Amino acid sequence: MKSRITCHIKTISGLAILVAFGFIINACAPTISQFNETAYQQAVELKVRSMSLIDRADEPYSGHEEAAQQLKQDMLTAFEYAKGRPKNDISARQWEIMVDPDRNLMGGFLARWEEQQTLSPAFIGEYSGVVADAFDTIIGLESGKIKPGEVE
Template sequence: MILKTSITWSKILRKSLFVMAFVLTLSSCQSLKTAIFDQYSYQQAISIKVESLNLMDDATQSYDSFETEVEGLMLELQKMVEYEKNKPDNQVSYAMWNVLANADKNLLAGFFKRWKEDGQLSKVFKDEAKLQISEALDLIIKYEAQKNKTNETNILNFLGTN
């Protein structure tokens, strides 16, 4: 009888430990609150980067010749901001896309605003801006590819919120 009781308690104890471990694992995953990998976001980030850097190369020429292309790219950027805004637990990506799309900041939309206002930009300015914008887009691409704490911290540092 004692042997039978100890086996039953042993089974109950093992099941209880398993359930507790499962609950702890589940609750720890909930605390991460990071959007899961999204293939569309990743592909669009790469596409916007490639299109942006190629179009930026033309900024040493007259803006008027490239206005249609710039407007098309800005539309893609706005779509991306809207898409990222509505994903759950996606504050970091959304914040980064917002900065890229803000014409009053010195990143992507700000670059194209300046090109439009000045008519054309110097090669030196264009080259420096490309480095900064490429870095910003690389951060979002890396974060979309692997949403880990390091990539999140890199974006937050870039945004100056860390």
């Protein structure tokens, strides 16, 4: 009888170890998407175009409306691309804030420029730094992700 109890205890202990090992392995699984070249290129290109457009905001918006509308569309495309990737909630949220016309990043900048038609050099200078930093955050997050085939 004693050996049967010992055998059951060993079996239960073995199962507990296997279950614990399973939890440990699962905890090691990536919780963020892998690096994506397309997402990285989109972010870099959109930063360059955004900074160029910001520099022109002391001129009437109407003269740059086509470029501004195309930039908005391309940023929304990047946002949708980010949302569609698995385990990419952090990047998608950053893009959501970037494009929102009611926030203080590129979407808000373009909305204000359209509304006021021209912006002061001081305002442009301040906004330029904030938007550049936000793009750098998106770019840095993507470039810091694990590349396919790379081990942590």
